[in-house]
Amino acid sequence: MTGSTTAPTAEADLAVLREHADEWVRTPIEDKRELLRRLRAATADAAADWVRQSCLDKGVDPATPAAGEEWMGGPWAVLETASALIATLTTVVEGRNPLDGLRVRSLPGGRLGLRVFPVTASDLALAGFTAHTWLRPGVTLEQARDGAARGVRERSGPGRVALVLGAGNVGSIPVLDVLAKLFQDGAVVLLKMSPVNENLRPVLGRVLAPFVERGFVRITTGGAEEGTRLMRHPDVAAVHVTGSRDTHDAVVFGAGAEGARRRAAREPLLAKPVTSELGGVSPVVVVPGRWSEATLVRQARHVATQRLNHSGFNCVATQVVVLPQRWPQAEEFVRLLRAALREAPWRRAYYPGAAQRQRAALDAHPGAEVLGGDSDAPRVLLRDLDPAAPDEPAFTTEYFAPTLGVTRLPGADPGEFLRAAVRFCNERLAGDLGATLLVDPATGRRLGGDLEEAVAALRYGNVGVNCWVALAYGIPRAPWGAFPGHDVHDVGSGLGTVHNALLLDPAHVERSVVRGPFHPVPTPAWFVDNRTAHVTTEHLTRFAGAPSRRVALREVAATLASAVRG
Template identity: 50%
Template sequence: MRLTEPAHPHLDLAILVQRLAAGEKAWVASPVAERRDLLIQVLEAVDANAAEWVRIASQIKQLDPASPLVGEEWISGPYAVIGYAHALQDTLKRVADGAEVLAGYNISSAPGDRLAVQVLPHHTFDKLLLNGFHAEVWTRPGITEEQLHNGAGLGQRRPEQTNGVALVLGAGNIFSIPPLDVLYQLYAENRTVVLKLNPTTDPLLEIFRAIFKPMIDRNLVEIISGGAEVGSALANHSGITSVHMTGSEATHDAVVWGVAKEAAAAKAAGTPKLDKPMTSELGGVCPVIVVPGEWSAADLRFQAEHVATQRLHNGGSNCIAGQIVILSADWAQKDDFLAALRQALKAAPARPAWYPGCDVRVQTVRDLHPTAEAVGGTPERTLLTGLDLADARESAFSTEYFGPVLGVAELPGTGAEFLDVAVAAANDRLRGTLGANIIVHPRTIKTLGSRLRAAIADLRYGTIGVNAWTGVGFLIPRATWGAYPGHTLEDVQSGIGVVHNALLLDNTERTVVTGPFRPSPRSVLHGEKSISPKPPWFVTNRTAATTGRLLTGFAARPRWRALPAIFASALRG
């Protein structure tokens, strides 16, 4: 069979897979130190191509080159890949040197017989640039510290045991995802990789090929474009030994089970169309649990912007976008918060509904909800209030909207009582387990005591953010990224397996990220241990583009003399 829309017009499918199989044999013979050198070459290539990457990404997303929103493309693009490559090469160096991967990392206990590995802050620059942010990777229950140490390094502990040729079906919304997924297959899973781009990202094909040239030249990686028929042909080719994808649950099921009657029959018989391992990251309906407390007017405004960012970042086209805000019906400031949220949604910078089908999805939601509010700012921004978590028919709890639509549901109670029922509702009523957010005032955190950490343990989500959007977890290279474990092909929800995970940890369950409730200087004035200003990923950050560009350059070449310009830009945001 001949590919119809590949990067190379005359590339035959059999030849492509054959080359990658030959590359696998070469990978077997490559010592870890050599593999690390290749990774560093990729890092340098990302740095060299970063500006052009961002220029093309901004065109794809129809962003004005002068818009602060271009900062999203710096931070969720080359910055994320460079940071990950730096962290992964450090792990490879430890493995190559025969050192403990987790030497120097703080390992503590977590609720439910789990262990927690602190992955942020990792070094002094983390403490300065992400001051007040903290992240841990939690293991599954019952894993011992000895097992944790022995498993760290995954495929690089046994580099000679390779696992064939992987197909990566690339995401079309966040442009660091395809290269990050390729690196994880190559290093964590010890597979050579063909990346089939989502058509949305086709304009970045040559950038990605330039970035991976050191690996393409060695037949370790190939990158092609094409439609669904190309992806299907590759997925079902006998020379492909596994498939990984980032996308929707519907696309996953089409790959695994087929479509229409074929899919129904295959599911009924328990015989997948796909006859090889499949891992995935598929998004879902992400909750934002707002724990009631006594907030100032500034707190209400800032946290409303925080929630608006969780929905509007990338135009709402994020697998980790907050979709359902869970409020206390008994919170005295509930109406004040909703007023601030409406204003934040309206006032956020306008941007086109760039992702294909967004306008149709928004109109479908509005047709189902006659009381939907068009809050302004752009025609698509929509707020749904009065959602009933007891209503089993409510589509907002089961359908990922992938656009600027935010729902609000209320539950009774305050304090720990409210938190417990909100956690239960998030677990039991919302489709998917990729990420959950909790917003809680520092005084309320003190009042809750150990109940907060117990609630975090009870949440069945792969990343949990406390006063920090779970999207921050995507940017932390040593954190894991993926659904809560336990999904199956028959009921995949947010996917199977993890990615990122630069420490190459085994038996992980989730990442927990915490951040400051207030930005500096209010955080300092109120006694919070944080000097971080408004984060550059906020959609309302006025210097996000400059800060994102400076952070990307710093990530590639960390140096003290670069910090003053970053701080100056961040403080103006």
């Protein structure tokens, strides 16, 4: 049973969900855990078909390294999240707290940090990387423990129906958003697929079948008109949106001039709770140091990956590179970055509107460099963006296409530059979903506590230090969302959190911070020039879904053997 429907039957789907909403709240934790175990098995079974369909839709040969993005961004992410949620529910069943055993550290500004990766032995597949969830200033460990999995533990309150407007780019997003609504928010879910990836409907129906069979999830399709009708349906109590800020504002206030007027007047059309993940203009800040030629090459490849992974269609793709004006190696870094962008494997610009967005970027920047790629939406480098220009569109418009800008800031030393870069990112760039910092170990030691203060000062919901911030998306115990403090009238990069497999109270969470080695060995599988990414990530996915220890050991050995050749 797939649970997949077309728009005319959505009314019947809502009736089923309404009927089972209270049942979901009352369902014993052991039964919810069993549903997750069945989802995990279904995901492992559907993984190859999932990747095959995603590759077909995006013009990717499944036998090439680019397919690795579909393995990691599809079934692997769902398997990891399902396993983490199973572990959380198990702690509750056993009378323990989901935060038991986590390392806790004190952070600037009266914050606490929970180390949420690595936690299990399987996390060592990404050895060298760590993640911490930063609680909001003043939130105590006791408060965090009390809030963790509270809804699952208490099993009280009326049931609700939530509508998830699925993302069209990364295949796991719709499923992870459904799981967040089920387990974090306690709602049953109608998932409306995006027209961009609605061909995944049958395979996602297989993945979600355990919940569909119980009447807790339904899947439907349709365009913007159907989405609007469902959002305003009286049976829908809450809505989750993944997309752009414009998408969110059209949902909440309506489109066009009338929608803009309503937003300015704070008169929403949709008077329901709305959560969202909306992307923005994500930066990478390059802190100056003395880098070898090999390091310059590696970090140029790293930054190129941050823009070109998934053909540039990521909500947290880097769009602006922030360099120091006085860094003697800046010009060489830009030269190598240009080469990395040009030489990266060709990818089709599959997402609708990419050509128009690229044309807008080129029209606004007469000196832009075109560096190959899909001729409909080529790779574009905007070399010398003026950081003081009040109307620079690359700072305020998420191009959602393979466009990368470079700007330079003053600073007499790394600390002064870093403070200037933090101010620039916070004040000039649209959105607050994710930012990345690159700082070599020697410079990091010289900065000392100033580096942690800079991370604390960045107003972003996710921060990566020496690894692309998108890694936080794939760490299920790290909540994923924009920096808190917005509302629907000024939404930033969104409201609320998803993933969050520890089921922390979203009101307690400030951000997730991921860290990686400055010199990662072997080349991470998400690098766009990794030569064995498709093989490595297929084995990594099979390891994540292994039904036995014997299979897991076989797959982890195969993962490592492939990874070292990447």
